[in-house]
Amino acid sequence: MYDDLELFHRIAVLIPVYFRPKEDPQLIRDILADTFRHQDLFSPRENILAVVDRDTVAEEILRGAESTDPFHDTRILSLQKNRCKAGAVREGLKLLLENKKLEFFITRDCDGDHFVEDMPRMVSLLERAFKITGNTNLCAMGSRASLDKPMGFVRREWEVLTNDIMTGMLKCRMGRDGRVMDERLWNGLPPDIQSGYRAYSRDAAIIAVECLERLPEDRTILKFACEFEPFVDISLNGGLFVQINRLTLVEQPVSSFADSDFSLEYGSYLKYLAGRLSITAESSLVLFDNALSRCSLFFTDHRDELHRCREIIAGRSIPPPIQPPFV
Numbered sequence: 001m002y003d004d005l006e007l008f009h010r011i012a013v014l015i016p017v018y019f020r021p022k023e024d025p026q027l028i029r030d031i032l033a034d035t036f037r038h039q040d041l042f043s044p045r046e047n048i049l050a051v052v053d054r055d056t057v058a059e060e061i062l063r064g065a066e067s068t069d070p071f072h073d074t075r076i077l078s079l080q081k082n083r084c085k086a087g088a089v090r091e092g093l094k095l096l097l098e099n100k101k102l103e104f105f106i107t108r109d110c111d112g113d114h115f116v117e118d119m120p121r122m123v124s125l126l127e128r129a130f131k132i133t134g135n136t137n138l139c140a141m142g143s144r145a146s147l148d149k150p151m152g153f154v155r156r157e158w159e160v161l162t163n164d165i166m167t168g169m170l171k172c173r174m175g176r177d178g179r180v181m182d183e184r185l186w187n188g189l190p191p192d193i194q195s196g197y198r199a200y201s202r203d204a205a206i207i208a209v210e211c212l213e214r215l216p217e218d219r220t221i222l223k224f225a226c227e228f229e230p231f232v233d234i235s236l237n238g239g240l241f242v243q244i245n246r247l248t249l250v251e252q253p254v255s256s257f258a259d260s261d262f263s264l265e266y267g268s269y270l271k272y273l274a275g276r277l278s279i280t281a282e283s284s285l286v287l288f289d290n291a292l293s294r295c296s297l298f299f300t301d302h303r304d305e306l307h308r309c310r311e312i313i314a315g316r317s318i319p320p321p322i323q324p325p326f327v
Contacts (some may be wrong), residue, residue, distance in 0.1 A: 003262065004178050008100055009047075011047060011102070012049070012102045013042075013043045013047065013105075014108070015050050015051070015109070016109070017032075017055060017058050018256055019256070020086070020259070025061070026056055031254060032070075032071050035110050035114070036048075036071040037070040037116070038070070038117075040109060042119045045073065047096070047099070048075060049096055049207055049247055049296060050248060051091060052077070053088040053198070054079055054082035054083075056295070069284075077091060077163045080142060082256055084219060085196070085214050085222075086222045089107055090209055090213060092169065093208060096205075098208065099211065102202065104201065105201075105202070107325075108197055109196040111315075112249060112254075113248055114196070115246065117247075118142055118246040119199070122140040122199040122246075126138050126140050130262055133240060135239065136202040136241050137204050138200075138242065140241075140242045140243070141241060149248070150251065154302065157221075159268060160295065161291050162270065163193045163286075164290075166232070168290065169270075169284070170232055170235060172277070172279055172287075173278070174235070181235060185243065186241070187242065187244060187245065191241065194224070204239055205240070207230065208233070208234070210227045210233070211230060212226070214228055220268035221268050222262055222270050223269070225269055230241060238327070262309070263308040267309040267313050272313065274290040285313065285318070289322060292325065293304065307320060307321075
């Protein structure tokens with residue numbers, strides 16, 4: 001699995017667990033089994049942590065596991081208050097970081113979409129990036145070959161749009177310090193920033209905890225902050241992101257984002273980020289409209305939702321975006 005057995009014992013895995021209340025308990029059990037199956041071949045069982053984000057059904061299934069269940073004897077951290085994925089990842093990383101022997105921290109979603117077999121490739125890429133650059137502040141993103149096949153057209157377009165806007169804001173902030181974003185190890189593709197399948201070095205995991213702790217207790221901001229915030233802060237602190245292709249399911253069986261209000265939640269986070277990076281509302285809107293010119297969603301029935309998102313970022317009622325009259 002890895003180049004040496006010692007490496008195996010330096011890897012921890014964090015799996016945030018939350019399912020919508022409407023999900024069928026048998027489906028939850030099946031997805032938990034798929035998620036945890038063979039996980040202990042890639043990391044010691046004592047280094048695998050399930051963070052249950054106030055989900056009583058999933059917690060009952062995990063704690064009531066039989067010896068034949070793949071999640072039998074899984075270490076569980078139970079949160080008494082639902083803190084969104086950002087809070088679950090923060091609390092899980094804090095606990096795992098207490099073990100000073102651990103050097104690599106993997107985050108895997110509990111939706112059956114993150115194949116455990118991709119883990120060694122992500123860890124290997126981190127090691128290779130360290131050898132090339134000498135940088136210890138590293139994070140590997142597992143990028144998906146397709147976004148629409150697992151999630152559908154609409155969510156794909158929202159992810160591509162908001163990734164574009166967020167990286168634009170971050171590049172503006174880095175430019176003030178005379179720095180640029182290092183994209184050389186992004187496998188030649190746009191960054192799949194909202195992929196929850198990641199491998200953090202210890203230095204990067206510490207920064208991830210710190211930035212997630214600073215988030216306000218506002219669920220509209222927290223909803224999509226879990227992957228965005230570490231990308232921003234690790235980059236600002238001289239860290240390096242690398243990217244490697246991973247497998248993804250076609251038509252995911254469940255998603256905690258299925259009932260999301262994309263306009264409100266993406267708009268609220270981007271407004272928060274703009275304030276944190278000292279990006280003016282006017283510049284934020286230009287970055288939004290720049291990205292919008294590359295977004296097919298604008299030319300669908302979702303145009304009003306996009307305009308609402310712009311107004312949330314602006315904090316006021318504004319005219320529609322400037323669009324070129326021809327292509």
